[in-house]
Structures are given as structure tokens and as C-alpha cells.
Amino acid sequence: MQLVTNGGRLAPPTNCPPQLYAIMTQCWQPNPEERPGFGLILERLGYCMQ
Incomplete structure (x- = not known):
């Protein structure tokens, strides 16, 4: 954790x-506030899987 x-x-x-x-x-x-939301994560994962 440290x-x-x-x-x-x-x-x-x-x-x-x-x-x-x-x-x-x-x-x-x-x-x-700087972390991506779940929607954005799913979108980016979709691009990774192509």
C-alpha cells in the first residue's frame, strides 16, 4: 500500500x-475525478479487443 x-x-x-x-x-x-468512469473503461476495452 505504501x-x-x-x-x-x-x-x-x-x-x-x-x-x-x-x-x-x-x-x-x-x-x-481523474479516473475514467466505467463507460469510458468499457469503450477503451472494446478498442483494445479489436
């Missing part, structure tokens, strides 16, 4: 597409 609190982030999982990792990191924003 890693995240201090602004640290996990490395992308093996074979994780960069687009998916970008979504993950956006969801980790400390300010909830």
Missing part, C-alpha cells in the same frame, strides 16, 4: 498490451 501511496506503480504484467496498461494506470490516479 508503494501506491508514494506514487509508485506496478510494472505491466507480462504480455499486457500497452493500451490495456494505460487504462490500468489511469484507474490508479489518486484523485477520483
